[in-house]
Amino acid sequence: MIYLDYNATTPTDPAVTNAMLPFLRGQYGNPNSSHAMGRPVREAIESARTSVARLINAKPDEISFTSGGTEASNWAIKGAAFADRRRGDHMITISVEHPATLGPMQWLEKFGISHTIVGVDQHGRVDPAQIETAVQDNTILISLMHAQNEVGTLEPVAEVGAIARSRGILFHVDAAQSLGKVPVDVEAMNADLLSIAGHKLYAPKGIGALYIRSGVEIDKFIHGAGQEHGRRGGTENAAMSVGLGKAAELAIEYLSKGSHSELRDYFWQQMQATLGNRVVLNGHPTERLPSTLNVSFPGHVGGNLLAKLDGVCASTGAACHSGDAKPSRVLTAMGIDRERAIGAIRFSVGRPTTREEIDAVVKMLTQAVIAT
Ligand SMILES: Cc1ncc(COP(=O)(O)O)c(C=O)c1O
Incomplete structure (x- = not known):
């Protein structure tokens, strides 16, 4: 068999599996328990959070683990829409986006939140000037993928991020495909929100993360107890989070080589x-x-x-x-x-x-x- 479908998914790196195994075996403590079984699990999750943050030039408390890229983008888009309805009710994205972005925007129409879909050129790239033209007084979010999953085209995220920043509009980047393949830097992109998908990054399926810039308020997506800094309810998936952390470390090493x-x-x-x-x-x-x-x-x-x-x-x-x-x-x-x-x-x-x-x-x- 010759596998040439790494954009669809990647195998889990053996080093990632090894890092996860202790948390599927003896280390079963609840990371929210302050006793001897809970504490090492909490430490491992926080260390993984730090590694994921390093990969995108963020701070650890700006990273929330999710079930994958789709959840991250749903959270970013719906969370931005419902954070403060007085801020506005219009969003912008592009025609070649993944359904993880287009789906939530279409669903938000039920709540009177509209969106503009800006077209791309023959290479699949959007012209930032066309995004600027689509901005309205009520625009609250621009969502742009860093890399298109079918053709691999890299979108002009830094330029669009600068437009969003200058207009006071939140900027969400879907980095599911680009992370680990090209440098991703939330500061250089002016990103306020950024989606991560573990299984494109040699971590398992079912883990991802959302970067939320410090000071940016978005609504919760999964309500429950106070996990993930009070942002996402549910007992943390320690093994998977540790796996994503290890995958981030491997990606940093890989990218440093060219x-x-x-x-x-x-x-x-x-x-x-x-x-x-x-x-x-x-x-x-x-x-x-x-x-x-x-x-x-x-x-x-x-x-x-x-x-x-x-x-x-x-x-x-x-x-x-x-x-x-x-x-x-x-x-x-x-x-x-x-x-x-x-x-x-x-x-x-x-x-x-x-x-x-x-x-x-x-x-x-x-x-x-x-x-x-
Ligand atoms: C660009 C892009 N965004 C989002 C996703 C969804 O990520 P996940 O499979 O982790 O939910 C994918 C996966 O195909 C993708 O390619």
């Missing part, structure tokens, strides 16, 4: 060398995640091609059943025509990916494209 785009670039060069103009790149040519290679094979159905790559795990943005291929919503929003969109496959490389795996996939792909 940008890691060599394999993605090698993959693209090899594809071009064998397929020439039978393959086209989707997403921004340079402002793109070092993991992501979304390519189209015009005249082909991406899902059908993928089915011919024996043992290869990648993904198609298109939901396709033979004869009924639907183009990806994201590629369509980028203005990519139907034929090219239907022919798209997203390959995403990860830390364990090797050149040998890429060579094998390019060989299979070339045969599949040329034979059909």
